[in-house]
Amino acid sequence: MLKILIADDEAPARSRLRDLLTDIGNLQIVGEAKNGKEALQLAEDMQPDIILLDIRMPEMDGIEAAQHLQKLVRPPAVIFTTAFDNYAIQAFDMNAVDYLLKPIRQERLQTALQKTRALLPQQLAALQPLSPQRTHLTITERGRILLVPIADIIYLRAELKYITVRTAEREYLIEESLTHLEHEFDNLFIRLHRNCLVSTAYILGYEKRSNEEQGEKQWVALLKNVPETVTVSRRQQHLIRMS
Amino acid sequence: MCKYNAKQMLFRYSNLKQGNQHADKTDMRNANRLPNMRNLGIALRILIIANTVLILIAYTLSTSLTDFLERIATISMYAQPMLLTSLLVLYSGYPLIIKLNYRQGIITILIMVMLCNAIIYSLFTQFWLFNDLPQLSRMLVCVFAVSALTLYYFNLRQRAYSPAIAEARLQALQARIRPHFLFNSINAVLSLIRSQPKQAETALEDMADLFRVLMADNRELVPLAQEIALCRQYLALEKLRLNERLNIQWQIDNMPPDALIPPLILQPLLENAVYHGIEPLAGGGIINIQIYTRQNEIHLILTNPYNTQNNHHNGNKMALNNIKERLTLHFDLEATLKSKQENGEYEVHITLPHQKQNL
Numbered sequence: 001m002l003k004i005l006i007a008d009d010e011a012p013a014r015s016r017l018r019d020l021l022t023d024i025g026n027l028q029i030v031g032e033a034k035n036g037k038e039a040l041q042l043a044e045d046m047q048p049d050i051i052l053l054d055i056r057m058p059e060m061d062g063i064e065a066a067q068h069l070q071k072l073v074r075p076p077a078v079i080f081t082t083a084f085d086n087y088a089i090q091a092f093d094m095n096a097v098d099y100l101l102k103p104i105r106q107e108r109l110q111t112a113l114q115k116t117r118a119l120l121p122q123q124l125a126a127l128q129p130l131s132p133q134r135t136h137l138t139i140t141e142r143g144r145i146l147l148v149p150i151a152d153i154i155y156l157r158a159e160l161k162y163i164t165v166r167t168a169e170r171e172y173l174i175e176e177s178l179t180h181l182e183h184e185f186d187n188l189f190i191r192l193h194r195n196c197l198v199s200t201a202y203i204l205g206y207e208k209r210s211n212e213e214q215g216e217k218q219w220v221a222l223l224k225n226v227p228e229t230v231t232v233s234r235r236q237q238h239l240i241r242m243s
Numbered sequence: 244m245c246k247y248n249a250k251q252m253l254f255r256y257s258n259l260k261q262g263n264q265h266a267d268k269t270d271m272r273n274a275n276r277l278p279n280m281r282n283l284g285i286a287l288r289i290l291i292i293a294n295t296v297l298i299l300i301a302y303t304l305s306t307s308l309t310d311f312l313e314r315i316a317t318i319s320m321y322a323q324p325m326l327l328t329s330l331l332v333l334y335s336g337y338p339l340i341i342k343l344n345y346r347q348g349i350i351t352i353l354i355m356v357m358l359c360n361a362i363i364y365s366l367f368t369q370f371w372l373f374n375d376l377p378q379l380s381r382m383l384v385c386v387f388a389v390s391a392l393t394l395y396y397f398n399l400r401q402r403a404y405s406p407a408i409a410e411a412r413l414q415a416l417q418a419r420i421r422p423h424f425l426f427n428s429i430n431a432v433l434s435l436i437r438s439q440p441k442q443a444e445t446a447l448e449d450m451a452d453l454f455r456v457l458m459a460d461n462r463e464l465v466p467l468a469q470e471i472a473l474c475r476q477y478l479a480l481e482k483l484r485l486n487e488r489l490n491i492q493w494q495i496d497n498m499p500p501d502a503l504i505p506p507l508i509l510q511p512l513l514e515n516a517v518y519h520g521i522e523p524l525a526g527g528g529i530i531n532i533q534i535y536t537r538q539n540e541i542h543l544i545l546t547n548p549y550n551t552q553n554n555h556h557n558g559n560k561m562a563l564n565n566i567k568e569r570l571t572l573h574f575d576l577e578a579t580l581k582s583k584q585e586n587g588e589y590e591v592h593i594t595l596p597h598q599k600q601n602l
Contacts, residue, residue: 016434058525083426
């Protein structure tokens with residue numbers, strides 16, 4: 001029996017899908033989510049085969065949720081649903097991504113359920129411009145997926161293969177490229193050092209400190225909520241003057 | 244595909260309308276082509292044109308800067324009272340003038356201005372106010388020329404604007420049938436049909452009313468109360484989808500219900516507020532609508548929560564520009580639309596003259 005997860009922020013839209021799925025029969029609705037974040041959590045707990053994912057949702061939209069879903073051990077097949085979204089529909093058509101237009105017809109839904117399969121990495125990459133900035137970073141830890149809100153991140157520091165994600169509470173490790181992150185969140189983070197992106201919202205100020213190893217004074221950024229500081233490299237010192 | 248259909252429907256609709264309207268088209272056009280003498284913008288333009296002519300005459304006749312200034316002063320002494328009196332006469336005579344057709348209207352305006360000037364001239368001569376007044380006949384020729392020039396300017400301006408009016412109407416229609424709202428609402432109604440058929444009926448009736456107004460010929464002003472009723476129907480539909488996420492605060496106790504406003508000024512703003520302000524919030528938010536009159540002006544203020552981070556607001560600008568354009572077409576300089584964004588709130592403030600049902 002197919003296990004299906006519904007994700008839509010509007011209650012009537014969810015109830016309509018429930019009605020249609022019940023009519024089709026021989027499947028099980030394992031959960032209903034009101035936004036992308038809930039969908040991700042439910043998907044992890046319930047392990048659905050298929051997720052019906054609305055595009056426009058608060059907190060985290062469907063496109064971003066689909067990208068995070070990919071990190072699950074057994075990612076569900078994704079069928080996007082939308083009332084109207086020209087850009088998304090174009091992208092779906094171009095990359096053969098399954099989608100349904102609301103109001104959804106029963107026959108269409110039935111066909112979609114039969115032929116669906118998990119999204120391919122290149123399909124996800126093609127959809128990325130539709131949701132240009134993630135609201136969360138996903139971190140895989142001991143088989144679980146953790147969501148770290150971008151707004152909670154104080155700095156991102158590249159260390160060898162990994163990137164340390166620092167929040168007020170703790171540190172996480174992710175495997176991504178710092179350049180890519182810098183590009184994606186260029187309105188929120190600045191690069192104070194070759195290996196470090198700092199959230200502008202958490203910078204308290206700058207201070208000149210003497211560095212014992214090199215014997216010369218160096219600028220450092222003081223940060224909200226954490227004791228450590230971030231060194232500002234010589235090349236980035238013009239940023240201090242700007243702020 | 245959906246866009247294409249909407250457009251097609253629109254064209255079919257406008258063709259249909261044109262047939263019906265043939266009869267009353269002529270007098271509507273005439274009333275519109277005469278400048279609205281009660282509009283501040285029009286009065287300002289008349290003053291500027293007349294005074295520019297005056298300055299040019301003084302400049303041509305003068306030999307030096309002091310001579311130029313003196314000449315302006317002397318001409319102004321009798322010209323300004325005449326100009327202002329003419330404007331006043333036209334202001335009070337405006338309700339009469341708009342009842343005439345275009346040609347009669349123009350002739351009446353010219354006669355009124357000439358008569359007015361002749362009377363003031365005779366008053367001046369009678370009381371010996373000025374001793375170097377120009378000849379009456381010469382002055383009347385000058386007055387006639389300036390008036391004709393001004394009227395011709397307004398005629399040209401009107402012509403330049405009329406394609407814009409048609410364009411704005413079409414644009415307005417397209418911008419307003421936001422497909423997102425239409426399809427989501429239909430979806431919501433579908434979900435109600437099995438469980439709550441009564442509620443589904445009401446929703447469909449609201450939708451029909453809403454689309455009737457959206458597709459009407461929206462050139463004429465409507466009472467404010469009518470626009471409010473429409474907004475309530477629209478919000479009832481949105482409430483269906485968003486339920487407790489959508490909260491509305493009406494502060495309209497001091498609203499003049501019979502004041503005339505261009506149709507669909509408030510509804511698209513509400514639609515924007517829902518789309519950009521409420522929908523991105525998981526917990527929902529409050530839209531505040533405040534309407535009041537002050538010093539013969541109507542103020543409409545709409546506030547909604549606004550989060551810059553998850554918003555791409557191109558659609559918003561389009562709707563605002565559209566409303567702005569239509570306000571200008573109806574009220575010229577007397578109406579304003581301002582929007583600002585601060586402390587996570589977005590506010591639109593519209594000011595327009597308080598126009599009552601029968602002028």
